[in-house]
Amino acid sequence: MSEPRDPEKIAVVRPDRSSEPRPSRLQAVKGMNDILPNECAHWDQLELILKDWLRCYGYRGIRTPVLEPTPLFRRGIGEVTDIVEKEMFSFTDRLNGDELTLRPEFTAGIARSVIEHNLTYAAPQRVFSMGPVFRHERPQRGRYRQFHQLDVEALGFSGPDVDAELIVMLSRLWADLGLQNIRLELNCLGSAQERKAHRQSLIDYFSENEALLDEDARRRLHTNPLRILDTKNPAMQALVDAAPRLESHLGEESKAHFEGVQRLLKDCGVVFTVNPRLVRGLDYYNLTVFEWITDQLGSQGTICGGGRYDGLVEVLGGKPTPAVGFAIGLERLLELWSETRLDDLPAEVDCYMVYQSENARRRSFSLAEQLRDAGLNVLLHGGGGSMKSQMKRADQSGASVAVILGDDELQAGTATVKVLRGESSQMQFQQDGLSDALYDLLFSDDEGTE
Ligand code: ATP
Numbered sequence: 001m002s003e004p005r006d007p008e009k010i011a012v013v014r015p016d017r018s019s020e021p022r023p024s025r026l027q028a029v030k031g032m033n034d035i036l037p038n039e040c041a042h043w044d045q046l047e048l049i050l051k052d053w054l055r056c057y058g059y060r061g062i063r064t065p066v067l068e069p070t071p072l073f074r075r076g077i078g079e080v081t082d083i084v085e086k087e088m089f090s091f092t093d094r095l096n097g098d099e100l101t102l103r104p105e106f107t108a109g110i111a112r113s114v115i116e117h118n119l120t121y122a123a124p125q126r127v128f129s130m131g132p133v134f135r136h137e138r139p140q141r142g143r144y145r146q147f148h149q150l151d152v153e154a155l156g157f158s159g160p161d162v163d164a165e166l167i168v169m170l171s172r173l174w175a176d177l178g179l180q181n182i183r184l185e186l187n188c189l190g191s192a193q194e195r196k197a198h199r200q201s202l203i204d205y206f207s208e209n210e211a212l213l214d215e216d217a218r219r220r221l222h223t224n225p226l227r228i229l230d231t232k233n234p235a236m237q238a239l240v241d242a243a244p245r246l247e248s249h250l251g252e253e254s255k256a257h258f259e260g261v262q263r264l265l266k267d268c269g270v271v272f273t274v275n276p277r278l279v280r281g282l283d284y285y286n287l288t289v290f291e292w293i294t295d296q297l298g299s300q301g302t303i304c305g306g307g308r309y310d311g312l313v314e315v316l317g318g319k320p321t322p323a324v325g326f327a328i329g330l331e332r333l334l335e336l337w338s339e340t341r342l343d344d345l346p347a348e349v350d351c352y353m354v355y356q357s358e359n360a361r362r363r364s365f366s367l368a369e370q371l372r373d374a375g376l377n378v379l380l381h382g383g384g385g386s387m388k389s390q391m392k393r394a395d396q397s398g399a400s401v402a403v404i405l406g407d408d409e410l411q412a413g414t415a416t417v418k419v420l421r422g423e424s425s426q427m428q429f430q431q432d433g434l435s436d437a438l439y440d441l442l443f444s445d446d447e448g449t450e
């Protein structure tokens with residue numbers, strides 16, 4: 001006979017799931033970073049400084065989609081570039097078969113937008129954009145698969161003065177951020193014609209020395225011989241050093257443009273070196289190209305790269321429009337900045353509100369709304385707990401003051417305010433008019449004149 005069932009026992013019997021696998025934890029895509037709240041505060045601060053600086057030179061925002069048609073980058077950046085050959089996140093839209101790509105840079109998308117909306121019709125444009133870009137590279141310090149750029153473009157300007165303005169502007173930014181030891185390298189890539197002549201002389205030269213080329217170089221010989229000059233292979237250094245220089249193919253106009261840029265930089269005391277090997281990894285550049293480089297970030301030391309791209313708008317189907325721009329890698333800039341910056345971020349919240357009882361909790365909810373009506377930033381404690389644990393949270397929050405509501409305060413229509421930063425002190429205020437009292441406490445310069 002089976003034993004009688006004990007209802008209590010039955011109630012606590014649970015299925016044994018210990019042998020079942022737990023759902024696996026999902027992780028971010030490799031090379032793509034979460035920017036967590038503490039770090040976000042630094043990003044916000046940097047973005048404020050950048051926007052101020054951009055306004056100072058009359059640049060206005062533009063925001064284009066993260067996703068663009070793949071042919072935009074193939075045509076705009078060039079088929080035989082690192083980006084298009086191997087770094088793009090591209091896919092086919094399942095629903096309509098469109099070829100799409102997550103932007104690997106901003107310039108092509110901005111040029112597309114400028115053409116589509118005829119933006120330079122009435123006047124040239126100075127614009128900037130900030131946001132994520134995507135490149136399928138090997139992740140390492142300073143090199144990610146999703147990273148952020150500040151991109152600045154001046155469209156419709158042909159003179160060397162705008163090239164120089166962009167460079168001088170960057171030099172001001174480094175000074176504003178207190179950054180030192182960022183060096184500037186410049187080069188002139190000439191006109192399309194001049195590059196063509198140089199290209200031919202490179203093909204001739206490297207063909208004569210084909211036995212000395214590595215596999216990469218051989219592949220590039222007839223597609224993009226200029227990129228062979230960028231080789232990191234030590235065995236090819238001597239060959240590359242003796243290769244024909246673009247400089248000897250530059251005509252008067254290109255030389256005058258480059259000299260014009262250099263003259264303006266010297267006028268403003270901007271120090272630079274001319275690096276004839278600087279070609280940049282994108283096809284669309286002509287005339288001025290430049291990079292800002294630091295030795296403080298290990299091997300990924302290029303903070304900013306840019307140059308002139310007079311042919312791009314036409315290549316993308318627009319009217320010929322001279323243009324020049326640059327992009328800053330924000331992760332690298334932020335890392336460099338964090339080494340020099342004093343860590344004194346302003347408080348993100350003014351008050352942290354804590355309560356002792358259920359009634360006080362209810363009152364603090366509406367009181368917090370009244371303080372926000374008055375323009376204060378208020379963090380209301382969530383989830384109850386002892387006064388001690390609530391005050392601990394208040395301290396951790398970085399708020400300037402804690403506003404405390406207990407039963408005594410409820411009775412008296414008052415609130416206790418405890419100063420959390422600097423010298424600690426505690427005082428009582430009426431709930432009516434609390435926001436005025438807090439304003440005086442937090443923001444008035446002349447203490448004690450009440
Ligand atoms: P690099 O030579 O380092 O690959 P790049 O010439 O490919 O740079 P640009 O296309 O000129 O870079 O992009 C402008 C800036 O964006 C770079 O100077 C750098 O600061 C930043 N950057 C480029 N690629 C990455 C990446 N994968 N991760 C983080 N920042 C990057």
Ligand code: MG
Binds near residue numbers: 082281
């Ligand atoms: Mg690259």
